[in-house]
Amino acid sequence: MAGNDLAIRVRNVSHQxxxxxxxxxxxxxxxxxxxxxxxxxxxxxxxxxxxxSTLLNVIGGLLTPTSGQVLVGDTEVSGPLPQEIxxxxxxxxxxxxxxxxxxxxxxMMFQGVPKVEREPRARKxxxxxxxxxxxxxxxxxxxxxxxxxxxxxRALSLETGIILMDEPFGALDEQTRMVLGEDxxxxxxxxxxxxxxxxxxxxxxxxxxxxxxxFSARPGTIKEVIKIDEPHPRKPGFMTSEKFTDLRNTxxxxxxxxxxxxxxxxxxxxxxxxRDGHS
Amino acid sequence: MNATPTSTTPQxxxxxxxxxxxxxxxxxxxxxxxxxxxxxxxxxGTTYGQISPILLPNPVRVFDELVDVLATxxxxxxxxxxxxxxxxxxxxxxxxxxxxxxxxSRSQYSIRVFEPLLAGIYxxxxxxxxxxxxxxxxxxxxxxxxxxxxxxxxxxxxNTIAGFGYVERVYVLSARSMGxxxxxxxxxxxxxxAFPIILTGLRIGFTVALLSILGSETIASLAGLGHRIxxxxxxxxxxxxxxYIAFAVAIALTLNTVTSSLEARAxxx
Numbered sequence: 436m437a438g439n440d441l442a443i444r445v446r447n448v449s450h451q452x453x454x455x456x457x458x459x460x461x462x463x464x465x466x467x468x469x470x471x472x473x474x475x476x477x478x479x480x481x482x483x484x485x486x487x488s489t490l491l492n493v494i495g496g497l498l499t500p501t502s503g504q505v506l507v508g509d510t511e512v513s514g515p516l517p518q519e520i521x522x523x524x525x526x527x528x529x530x531x532x533x534x535x536x537x538x539x540x541x542x543m544m545f546q547g548v549p550k551v552e553r554e555p556r557a558r559k560x561x562x563x564x565x566x567x568x569x570x571x572x573x574x575x576x577x578x579x580x581x582x583x584x585x586x587x588x589r590a591l592s593l594e595t596g597i598i599l600m601d602e603p604f605g606a607l608d609e610q611t612r613m614v615l616g617e618d619x620x621x622x623x624x625x626x627x628x629x630x631x632x633x634x635x636x637x638x639x640x641x642x643x644x645x646x647x648x649x650f651s652a653r654p655g656t657i658k659e660v661i662k663i664d665e666p667h668p669r670k671p672g673f674m675t676s677e678k679f680t681d682l683r684n685t686x687x688x689x690x691x692x693x694x695x696x697x698x699x700x701x702x703x704x705x706x707x708x709x710r711d712g713h714s
Numbered sequence: 715m716n717a718t719p720t721s722t723t724p725q726x727x728x729x730x731x732x733x734x735x736x737x738x739x740x741x742x743x744x745x746x747x748x749x750x751x752x753x754x755x756x757x758x759g760t761t762y763g764q765i766s767p768i769l770l771p772n773p774v775r776v777f778d779e780l781v782d783v784l785a786t787x788x789x790x791x792x793x794x795x796x797x798x799x800x801x802x803x804x805x806x807x808x809x810x811x812x813x814x815x816x817x818x819s820r821s822q823y824s825i826r827v828f829e830p831l832l833a834g835i836y837x838x839x840x841x842x843x844x845x846x847x848x849x850x851x852x853x854x855x856x857x858x859x860x861x862x863x864x865x866x867x868x869x870x871x872x873n874t875i876a877g878f879g880y881v882e883r884v885y886v887l888s889a890r891s892m893g894x895x896x897x898x899x900x901x902x903x904x905x906x907x908a909f910p911i912i913l914t915g916l917r918i919g920f921t922v923a924l925l926s927i928l929g930s931e932t933i934a935s936l937a938g939l940g941h942r943i944x945x946x947x948x949x950x951x952x953x954x955x956x957x958y959i960a961f962a963v964a965i966a967l968t969l970n971t972v973t974s975s976l977e978a979r980a981x982x983x
Binding site for chain 2 (some may be wrong): 496497515517518520521522524525527528530532533541542544545546547593629
């Protein structure tokens with residue numbers, strides 16, 4: 436196989452939380468395989484609790500799967516790969532006790548960037564997300580949307596080939612996430628990075644992705660991969676086009692059944708085990 | 715990308731903080747007036763009223779005694795004993811509380827085991843151990859130190875566990891994903907996350923150590939401010955006893971103000 440145009444290879448990955456038979460037991464993912472091409476933006480979409488975030492954490496090396504393997508380039512993932520992979524988490528992953536620029540600098544320090552290079556790289560990535568004037572603000576002084584841009588700046592400053600994004604705009608209001616989505620499309624079309632983006636918004640998936648992988652209900656596995664054939668950067672006009680609506684409807688049809696299943700499951704498991712927070 | 719944030723200055727807008735200052739000044743004035751009225755009533759009651767000077771000496775006499783206590787430096791040895799006991803007790807409980815609290819916070823299992831246990835003991839009135847400590851350590855400073863350690867250890871260790879044990883998981887995950895080593899994780903994530911909470915534990919620990927040491931000196935002791943106060947009371951030297959009480963209150967207030975402002979300053983950083 437031509438390995439060089441594949442950034443990430445997911446091979447038969449299964450994951451379960453807890454021991455079989457215990458009340459905590461959840462089979463999150465079953466025999467999932469997926470190839471992610473270099474430079475593409477792939478969205479993972481599916482009902483909540485289907486294992487999208489689990490797959491992301493397995494790719495990022497934050498979670499060791501029960502079985503199967505993930506290859507990043509030619510390396511098998513067995514822990515975080517800070518030189519290859521940067522993360523943008525759902526929300527509030529910035530350290531609140533540090534300013535925006537200190538947050539960016541800390542990330543590079545953890546990654547091992549020499550001290551003299553940090554400051555210019557931090558300035559550059561803050562400028563890229565439009566936060567130059569807020570370098571010395573604390574995260575608590577920024578709006579939710581600005582915080583997520585700062586988190587994106589931190590990820591960009593690490594200059595990795597891959598960025599994993601776990602519902603990065605999930606906690607934001609519709610208008611803000613639309614604008615951030617447009618900006619992200621512009622920003623990333625220039626950099627050629629490989630992005631894996633978890634979302635539960637159909638519109639966001641169609642607007643941003645080169646391909647959308649649709650998850651089934653638990654135990655999650657990839658049901659279908661849809662190609663979104665539209666050049667980046669995408670214009671707001673794309674959102675009102677017929678093509679957009681058709682793709683969105685296709686995704687909706689694929690997801691609808693799975694979401695029903697997932698809701699029945701979660702009602703049943705909530706009765707069985709009470710609430711337990713892992714997604 | 716052009717965000718247009720509304721002005722978010724750290725301390726709020728100027729007009730708001732000015733208003734807060736003014737209302738703070740107002741409540742300070744009311745507080746001062748309240749104290750003045752109390753002292754006035756005290757003066758009038760003891761000068762013109764029928765209150766026995768054995769129960770409540772005249773404030774002018776108390777003031778004269780206080781001036782004498784300060785001028786002759788008579789207070790130095792007793793204050794020295796009390797502060798010595800406090801310093802030793804607080805160093806022991808701060809060191810052991812933070813170290814043990816950190817170790818316990820390393821695993822969720824040990825937090826589950828120890829946290830309820832420590833919180834349970836914390837709710838016991840520890841002054842009840844004083845007779846036991848006097849049997850063990852005698853009437854000197856050792857029994858006061860032991861009591862001070864026992865009272866201040868629990869708020870310090872519990873806050874340390876709360877500080878280190880409940881750091882948001884996403885901070886740890888994101889630091890790990892960026893390649894943070896164990897030391898870097900501790901220095902740049904766990905420590906700053908836990909620091910303000912530990913600081914609160916230290917302040918509470920300091921205050922309760924001072925209170926329990928002064929209190930235990932009044933019960934059974936050989937020296938110290940608490941000892942001096944009871945000794946004067948038993949000798950019916952009421953004016954001088956009140957002078958020492960006022961002195962002890964002033965010391966306690968000063969120490970609490972200092973620790974609170976240290977805490978506030980460290981938090982602002």
